[in-house]
Amino acid sequence: MQFKNIFRKKVNANKPKKSALREWGDALLFALIASTIVRGIIFSAYAIPSGSMEGSLLIGDHLFVDKLAYGARMPITPVTVPFTEPTVYGVKTYWDGIELPYYRLPGYTEPKKGDCVVFNKPEELETPIDQRTTLIKRCQATPGDELRIINSQVYINGKPAANAPRSLMEYVVQTDGKDINQLLLTDLSIQTVQQLSLDQYVMLVPLDKLKEFKSYSNIKSVEPVLVPATQYDSTIFPHSDHFKWNLDNFGPLVMPKKGMTVALNDSTLTLYRMAIESHEGNKVETNGKDILINGSKADTYTFKMNYYWMMGDNRHNSLDSRFWGYVPEDHIIGKAAVTWLSTDSSANNMLNKVRWNRFFRLIK
Incomplete structure (x- = not known):
């Protein structure tokens, strides 16, 4: 007894066979689409x-x-x-x-x-x-x-934030005048930024190596390089002398949150205008003491996104x-x-x- 294979795919004898060039083209197109999806949605390098x-x-x-x-x-x-x-x-x-x-x-x-x-x-x-x-x-x-930076230490909601173990800080290093072993610096991943004198250097020291570095007998002191809190830096956000902040001393500043409402005044507008205007697409104007958003007077603003x-x-x-x-x-x-x-x-x-x-x- 013979059985017909009912699952066998029927071949259309009249259908032209793809050329090798066409098959390569289809394969390359599929690879391009697949890699674009992977790169766009899953991961990128x-x-x-x-x-x-x-x-x-x-x-x-x-x-x-x-x-x-x-x-x-x-x-x-x-x-x-x-x-x-x-x-x-x-x-x-x-x-x-x-x-x-x-x-x-x-x-x-x-x-x-x-x-x-x-x-x-x-x-x-x-x-x-x-x-x-x-x-x-x-x-x-x-x-x-609420973020604040005090002497380069980040505080979140009033508590010190954990620093990355290998985060770098600049320190003024005072020695006893003896040369520092360069192999030691390499092993500890310490970089010399500047030599200030025969016995004083500015160095970049990883946080997880700081204690060991301080323990060596020829290292007399290691002090962080910090910008004083009283020194205003106009390159620092929000670029206004209403907030005299700098690289190492900053805030407090509350991160905008979707659905969070803030009262609008000169101070809050300085801090949040970029979010309201540039990132959330509103037209912001001032008329005397009044703040106008999209042409209407506004006393508060509710954020549309997280920051x-x-x-x-x-x-x-x-x-x-x-x-x-x-x-x-x-x-x-x-x-x-x-x-x-x-x-x-x-x-x-x-x-x-x-x-x-x-x-x-x-x-x-």
Whole structure:
């Protein structure tokens, strides 16, 4: 007895067979679509170009960024050249003729204090959000938190915040006049910034090596380099002499939170105008003592988004929220997950250029 295979796919004898070129084209198209989805929604690779996160992350570290953690942000400018920077040799690789509203898929967590977060730079207001410069910093404050910095120590809601173990600070180091062993400095990842005299230096010291460094007999004192609280710095947010803040002494400032309402006056408008006007799309004007939002007098404002405070671990060598303010939720790309490659451009041979001990290293 013979049985017919009823599940056999019928072949259309009249259907022309795909050419090898067509099959390769279909495969490449599928690969492009699949990789674009993976890169756009699941994870992306980024490189560390500056020292603002040393010693947690090094120049030359290449990272995988988990976009699912906080929820994948859908493209705002969907027409772009895949796998390119926003500009190449001064030419834009995207078309801003179409800009979609901000939308984010649900994530499995939210940005938390201590997370290394990848985001777009908030102050580049003339550029679409998802095409702005990409930065990585550590989250210091979350929506609704009161942040204050006293002598470079961050305080959240009145309590000292945990510092990253390998965060860097500048110190004035006083010795007994004897030379400091350079191998010791290398082993402790300490960098000499400046020699002030025969027995005095400015050095970058990792927090987790500070106690050991102080214990050596030829080290007489190690004092942090701090900007006095009385010294106003106009480059520091909110760039107003109503708030005489600086790099090491800042605040208090409450992070805007979705649904949070603030009373509007000269002080709160100075602190929150960028959020109200630039990030949430309102027209803000003043008429004498009156504050007008979208043409109507307003005594209060209710925020539409959550905002975060981001700072580099290399505290005196980081352009961060202290300079351009809080980061809106629609600027956040994802959570830095793992270092998959690290290269040292200053190494003198190819073998030493690769930092093998940083391969597939979890980011903390």
